[in-house]
Amino acid sequence: MAYYLVFLEPRNGLVAGVSADVWHRVQEQLFSGDRVAGFVAGSLSSGALDVLQGSGTVHHALSGRPAVPSDMELCRMLSELVRKEGCTDIFMAATAAGRRLAPAIAATLPASLLAGCTSAYPDEKVCRRYIHSGSVLAAYRPQSAIRIVLQGREHRRVTFSSLERPRCVAFQESPGILRDAAPLIRAIIATSSSEDISEAGIIVAGGRGMGDAGRFAMLEELANLLGGSVGASRSAVDEGWRPHSQQIGQTGKSVAPELYIACGISGAVQHLAGLASARTIVAINSDPYAPVFDVADYGIVGDVREVLPRLTDAVRDVLRKK
Amino acid sequence: MNIAVCICQVPDSASAVAVIDGALDMTRAAWVMNPYDEFAVEEAILLRDRFPGSTVTALGASPESGKDLLQKALAMGADRAFDVRSFSPLQDPFQTAWVLAEALRNLYGEALPDLVLCGRESLDFQNASVPAMLAGMLGMVFTGPVSALRAEGEHLELERETEGGTELLVARLPLVISTEKGLNTPRKTGIRQVMEARKKPLEILQASQPPPPKVSLESVETVSKKKRCRFAATPEELAGMLHADGHFRHISGED
Numbered sequence: 163m164a165y166y167l168v169f170l171e172p173r174n175g176l177v178a179g180v181s182a183d184v185w186h187r188v189q190e191q192l193f194s195g196d197r198v199a200g201f202v203a204g205s206l207s208s209g210a211l212d213v214l215q216g217s218g219t220v221h222h223a224l225s226g227r228p229a230v231p232s233d234m235e236l237c238r239m240l241s242e243l244v245r246k247e248g249c250t251d252i253f254m255a256a257t258a259a260g261r262r263l264a265p266a267i268a269a270t271l272p273a274s275l276l277a278g279c280t281s282a283y284p285d286e287k288v289c290r291r292y293i294h295s296g297s298v299l300a301a302y303r304p305q306s307a308i309r310i311v312l313q314g315r316e317h318r319r320v321t322f323s324s325l326e327r328p329r330c331v332a333f334q335e336s337p338g339i340l341r342d343a344a345p346l347i348r349a350i351i352a353t354s355s356s357e358d359i360s361e362a363g364i365i366v367a368g369g370r371g372m373g374d375a376g377r378f379a380m381l382e383e384l385a386n387l388l389g390g391s392v393g394a395s396r397s398a399v400d401e402g403w404r405p406h407s408q409q410i411g412q413t414g415k416s417v418a419p420e421l422y423i424a425c426g427i428s429g430a431v432q433h434l435a436g437l438a439s440a441r442t443i444v445a446i447n448s449d450p451y452a453p454v455f456d457v458a459d460y461g462i463v464g465d466v467r468e469v470l471p472r473l474t475d476a477v478r479d480v481l482r483k484k
Numbered sequence: 485m486n487i488a489v490c491i492c493q494v495p496d497s498a499s500a501v502a503v504i505d506g507a508l509d510m511t512r513a514a515w516v517m518n519p520y521d522e523f524a525v526e527e528a529i530l531l532r533d534r535f536p537g538s539t540v541t542a543l544g545a546s547p548e549s550g551k552d553l554l555q556k557a558l559a560m561g562a563d564r565a566f567d568v569r570s571f572s573p574l575q576d577p578f579q580t581a582w583v584l585a586e587a588l589r590n591l592y593g594e595a596l597p598d599l600v601l602c603g604r605e606s607l608d609f610q611n612a613s614v615p616a617m618l619a620g621m622l623g624m625v626f627t628g629p630v631s632a633l634r635a636e637g638e639h640l641e642l643e644r645e646t647e648g649g650t651e652l653l654v655a656r657l658p659l660v661i662s663t664e665k666g667l668n669t670p671r672k673t674g675i676r677q678v679m680e681a682r683k684k685p686l687e688i689l690q691a692s693q694p695p696p697p698k699v700s701l702e703s704v705e706t707v708s709k710k711k712r713c714r715f716a717a718t719p720e721e722l723a724g725m726l727h728a729d730g731h732f733r734h735i736s737g738e739d
């Protein structure tokens with residue numbers, strides 16, 4: 163029987179949407195006898211936990227001082243909770259904080275860390291994930307009694323609903339656990355306007371074939387129309403046309419959109435490495451032999467300067483007729 | 485400032501990796517320093533040059549590492565290098581971090597280095613776990629991948645990317661930092677640097693047997709990404725195809 167612990171990341175006093183998704187995915191996979199706990203630290207707005215449906219107990223650590231506990235404090239509190247409660251599987255969203263925290267806890271407990279699984283662990287007893295830039299699919303088997311699973315966007319959407327609500331209890335750290343473990347002073351959090359492409363459902367990406375930075379306005383227009391985000395190849399980033407945060411591929415971000423529209427991108431393996439979890443790929447390229455067409459579901463051979471404005475108009479038309 | 489850099493080697497191109505009889509075959513691969521680790525070595529050297537009396541120590545623990553990798557770090561400017569050998573190949577990030585943590589304790593004692601730099605992830609298995617695990621085992625603070633670093637006396641000013649944008653941090657040494665692309669531009673090495681590197685100390689450090697791995701690689705298969713592409717003759721036809729196949733389902737009619 164499994165005892166799940168879900169790490170709930172706070173965001174602006176609420177539970178981050180990605181964490182709530184993880185919580186509900188865990189609820190969906192419960193067998194009789196399985197149990198669920200949640201853990202959240204820091205001050206929350208009233209009613210912040212109301213988004214969570216299903217059974218279980220949420221442990222809320224409110225230590226008063228610093229509003230946001232450091233990674234080290236979180237690691238200690240979570241490890242302590244896991245040991246006290248006897249949790250077997252820890253689930254976290256693969257956010258920047260989750261990616262720092264999960265391996266730290268895995269080293270502390272110790273536990274088996276499973277990240278980027280394409281199969282829904284634990285339905286399958288192994289975690290299947292891409293290695294070597296998406297060219298090889300590997301199956302990993304956890305060897306520890308405790309597992310930590312980092313879930314990214316590659317997982318199915320949740321549809322869980324229940325009338326049940328988890329109960330909330332205060333988490334009491336053991337005395338002494340919060341020794342001066344926060345030499346990391348958070349000075350400012352500069353929130354830039356760049357949306358996170360690793361979470362985007364639709365991405366319109368441009369490469370060197372876009373020709374210059376100004377033409378990315380065409381991609382922004384199409385992305386806005388589709389409710390998506392703009393991404394870029396490394397060449398486009400190296401040219402200074404887009405920020406590195408928008409680079410997709412081996413040395414950029416891995417993305418998992420439903421729809422990926424590649425404009426003036428040749429389809430180098432290093433670029434495709436970031437697309438292993440993209441569902442449908444559309445390629446626009448002037449070269450009919452561009453390798454990107456080998457991995458695309460839909461393609462059009464043509465100049466982006468001509469194709470994009472017409473495509474945007476045509477999309478607007480079909481959306482209007484809907 | 486005592487700076488340690490943990491580096492490894494990866495195949496220069498994923499296309500040289502094959503699966504033969506259900507196992508990874510790397511015989512066609514040429515090995516290079518993991519690109520993210522180049523940022524770590526470069527940053528270590530920049531810091532050393534700014535703070536007189538600092539030393540940069542490079543450690544390689546991957547089985548394929550050997551001399552080439554460490555020689556490259558020395559040619560870039562590291563002061564000394566250690567080839568951390570284990571009795572059997574390291575099987576997961578936990579074992580790798582364990583062996584590195586042991587090596588760092590042996591080299592630095594309880595004092596530990598002021599700064600441990602690692603690449604964000606290695607481009608072969610892409611777990612991105614070793615830096616955080618290493619920090620956990622050493623009891624050091626881990627900052628996560630940083631894309632900017634400014635040293636101001638005792639403090640480091642760092643930038644890291646999160647979902648909401650860029651976080652600006654001020655941190656005090658000692659720290660474990662992993663390096664993101666764009667942190668710096670790693671220097672190229674020429675014949676002269678390579679010759680000079682030969683005179684620098686490169687030692688072998690024997691690791692103890694680490695605890696068993698926490699995950700085991702059970703099977704591998706090659707992935708064929710080839711799809712049958714449906715070509716549209718005009719942009720209008722493409723929009724129609726995407727709409728008909730339900731790719732715009734979730735978008736409301738009003739834009």
Ligand SMILES: Cc1cc2nc3c(=O)[nH]c(=O)nc-3n(C[C@H](O)[C@H](O)[C@H](O)COP(=O)(O)OP(=O)(O)OC[C@H]3O[C@@H](n4cnc5c(N)ncnc54)[C@H](O)[C@@H]3O)c2cc1C
Binds near residue numbers: 368433452
């Ligand atoms: C270690 C390493 C890591 C890397 N990591 C990444 C990574 O993370 N992400 C990444 O993207 N790359 C990465 N690369 C680089 C990668 O190998 C390619 O160089 C890069 O992806 C090419 O970008 P591109 O497709 O935009 O440019 P190009 O390869 O130059 O392709 C441009 C394409 O645009 C087409 N085109 C030109 N003009 C037009 C037009 N007017 N209309 C329509 N089409 C046009 C051309 O036919 C061509 O196919 C990495 C490389 C290495 C060695």
